[in-house]
Amino acid sequence: DRGLPSPPGLPLLGNLLDLARKDLPVHFMKLAHCHGPIYRLRFGTHDIVVLNNIEVIREALMKKWSDFAGRPQSYTADLISFGGKDLSLGDYTAAWKIQRRLAHSSLQRCQRISLEALIIQGAQDLCQEFRSYGGTPVDLAEDFSMHTCKIIASLAFGTTFEKHDPKFQEIHKCISDLVSLWGSPSIFALDFFPLLRSLPNAVLDRLLTVVKRRDAFVKEQLEEHKRTFQAQEIRDITDNMILFLKERGGEGLQSLGDFDEQHIHMAIADLFIGGTETTASTLTWTVAFLIHHPQAQDRIYSELCDALGGGRRPTYSDREHLPYLNATISEILRLRPVAPLAVPHCTTRDTSISGYLIPKGTTVIPNLYGAHHDEKVWTCHALFQPERFLEAEDPQEAQRNTLAFSTGARVCLGEGLARMEIFLFLAHLLWEFAFLPPTPTELPDLDGSFGINLRCNPFRVKIVPRTELAGGRLQT
Ligand code: HEM
Numbered sequence: 001d002r003g004l005p006s007p008p009g010l011p012l013l014g015n016l017l018d019l020a021r022k023d024l025p026v027h028f029m030k031l032a033h034c035h036g037p038i039y040r041l042r043f044g045t046h047d048i049v050v051l052n053n054i055e056v057i058r059e060a061l062m063k064k065w066s067d068f069a070g071r072p073q074s075y076t077a078d079l080i081s082f083g084g085k086d087l088s089l090g091d092y093t094a095a096w097k098i099q100r101r102l103a104h105s106s107l108q109r110c111q112r113i114s115l116e117a118l119i120i121q122g123a124q125d126l127c128q129e130f131r132s133y134g135g136t137p138v139d140l141a142e143d144f145s146m147h148t149c150k151i152i153a154s155l156a157f158g159t160t161f162e163k164h165d166p167k168f169q170e171i172h173k174c175i176s177d178l179v180s181l182w183g184s185p186s187i188f189a190l191d192f193f194p195l196l197r198s199l200p201n202a203v204l205d206r207l208l209t210v211v212k213r214r215d216a217f218v219k220e221q222l223e224e225h226k227r228t229f230q231a232q233e234i235r236d237i238t239d240n241m242i243l244f245l246k247e248r249g250g251e252g253l254q255s256l257g258d259f260d261e262q263h264i265h266m267a268i269a270d271l272f273i274g275g276t277e278t279t280a281s282t283l284t285w286t287v288a289f290l291i292h293h294p295q296a297q298d299r300i301y302s303e304l305c306d307a308l309g310g311g312r313r314p315t316y317s318d319r320e321h322l323p324y325l326n327a328t329i330s331e332i333l334r335l336r337p338v339a340p341l342a343v344p345h346c347t348t349r350d351t352s353i354s355g356y357l358i359p360k361g362t363t364v365i366p367n368l369y370g371a372h373h374d375e376k377v378w379t380c381h382a383l384f385q386p387e388r389f390l391e392a393e394d395p396q397e398a399q400r401n402t403l404a405f406s407t408g409a410r411v412c413l414g415e416g417l418a419r420m421e422i423f424l425f426l427a428h429l430l431w432e433f434a435f436l437p438p439t440p441t442e443l444p445d446l447d448g449s450f451g452i453n454l455r456c457n458p459f460r461v462k463i464v465p466r467t468e469l470a471g472g473r474l475q476t
Pocket residue numbers: 087088089100152270271272274275276278279282337338339342343344345404405406407409410411412413414415417418
């Protein structure tokens with residue numbers, strides 16, 4: 001990679017201090033101001049290439065998608081996924097390709113059968129819950145997380161959990177813990193400082209306990225589904241995967257090379273994890289921004305009243321008639337992409353970006369957050385302005401410039417599901433309720449906290465039925 005710009009580092013430690021920053025996406029953007037949209041960071045013998053604008057991200061992940069389809073292998077990822085048989089963290093191997101295709105087709109199949117009705121039911125349950133608060137200020141992040149978890153549980157296992165079911169609460173907590181422990185610095189350090197692996201590590205112990213619980217739950221579901229499986233009646237993602245096992249793997253999976261049942265186990269676990277915190281986090285961010293922008297809430301409400309014309313509840317086909325709600329969703333995904341640095345990629349062969357050589361095995365980080373805040377592409381990039389998607393010279397180009405779900409071989413597998421959930425939940429909630437701060441000065445923090453996810457800091461909100469507002473409006 002001769003000539004690739006490289007911010008100065010320290011002797012031996014290289015750019016460790018850059019990589020250890022909490023606000024990595026923002027820090028990477030600042031480095032891009034000095035060194036250009038693509039640069040290399042070095043740590044020990046590891047090279048990490050960071051991509052900071054839409055052109056270089058598209059060139060790598062779309063145009064040369066197979067060159068950038070790998071994942072860097074790590075000690076800790078191996079530890080939690082039967083030696084790296086992971087869907088989201090697994091490398092670009094023949095077995096991974098089968099795993100991804102199977103996960104994709106299983107999800108598609110369930111989506112065709114029952115998805116919209118399932119999500120609308122979830123949205124109505126959530127409305128019921130919000131009504132029950134009677135205007136008392138609440139933190140609704142947990143409600144969003146529970147309800148999106150219920151939907152993916154239903155798709156994955158065909159199980160309709162009740163919110164208060166202890167088993168559901170346990171697995172929901174297990175997933176939240178896994179996501180937050182995985183992002184902790186002492187886990188990150190284990191991958192780069194092998195000496196630490198022989199020392200006691202309380203965070204790693206907790207992570208392994210949580211992983212054990214996750215695996216016991218997935219295994220139990222798999223075994224139960226195998227017992228009750230009927231080929232004529234494929235009810236959910238797990239059934240679909242068992243069908244694949246029976247059809248293709250009846251004779252011991254030899255025809256599938258390294259692919260085995262642990263790949264199926266991990267695919268289910270990953271869909272379950274991916275389906276819980278991400279969508280919920282986007283919904284929480286939307287409410288936080290809308291509390292700051294009551295005029296945007298009123299505009300969405302007016303649009304919903306016009307499109308629905310009376311008592312009917314929103315369906316997914318209404319999205320064609322709700323441009324401002326769609327623009328609001330695009331703006332939230334732009335401003336606060338929940339996976340701001342995607343998941344690190346790794347080059348599968350010697351390749352290049354912008355004419356710079358990138359050797360095989362290099363870790364590549366697409367800074368999606370940086371691309372969404374590029375002032376050359378987005379005027380007043382830090383401001384919440386849904387109109388930008390409606391008034392852009394080329395609205396489709398504006399859409400293409402947002403990459404919250406990434407792109408290419410590793411594009412988010414749950415994008416279709418997430419988009420439908422976000423739209424239907426918001427349409428139902430914003431049609432029935434207005435979201436207000438508990439007091440005029442208690443407004444949500446809009447900066448959030450960076451980790452592997454970009455999380456909204458906790459806030460309280462007063463949820464008021466539109467029917468209780470004068471003229472149904474927040475603003476006159
Ligand atoms: C707002 C919601 C969501 C956002 C913004 C989001 C974003 C992302 C991003 C940025 C990636 C990494 C892509 C890359 O490495 O280039 C990803 C991967 C992934 N997502 Fe999502 N996601 C969301 C919801 C979901 C849902 C609902 C599911 C499950 C049903 C899901 C399952 C996955 C999986 C399995 C991967 C790994 C794909 C692979 O490595 O091949 N995501 N997502």
